[in-house]
Amino acid sequence: MSEKTIELEDIQKLLQWQQKLEGKTPVLGLTDNDSLLQETLQELSAYWFREEQATHPAAVELFTRQLFDSLRTMDPANRNNVLNCIRLEGGYQSTGTGGISGANRYHSDRSKADGSLIRRRR
Numbered sequence: 001m002s003e004k005t006i007e008l009e010d011i012q013k014l015l016q017w018q019q020k021l022e023g024k025t026p027v028l029g030l031t032d033n034d035s036l037l038q039e040t041l042q043e044l045s046a047y048w049f050r051e052e053q054a055t056h057p058a059a060v061e062l063f064t065r066q067l068f069d070s071l072r073t074m075d076p077a078n079r080n081n082v083l084n085c086i087r088l089e090g091g092y093q094s095t096g097t098g099g100i101s102g103a104n105r106y107h108s109d110r111s112k113a114d115g116s117l118i119r120r121r122r
Helices: 008-021 032-049 057-073 076-090
Strands: 108-110 117-119
Touching: 008 057, 032 057, 057 076
Parallel strands: none
Antiparallel strands: 108 117
């Protein structure tokens, strides 16, 4: 494994990032349990800036800011395509889609716990 060295420039960027926060909590608060998410953000940040050392919090914050700014200024059709690809790859589904519907629900019963429909074999 290679040892990571902390340079003066990295410390200055970190201090500037902390001063910019001014005691506010960041929008994306990562804890120790979110190490996979943190590593992924660092990898994406390094790829975004084409620089292996761009993994410090200031670079990750700048990456997310530029990413969402790019999404904001995209053509709506292209933005929807990008977001749909991400949603499908991640396995996320929007709420309110699918499920049991229709007037004839002879194959379903209401749940006593929350009132949702449960499919039964009869």
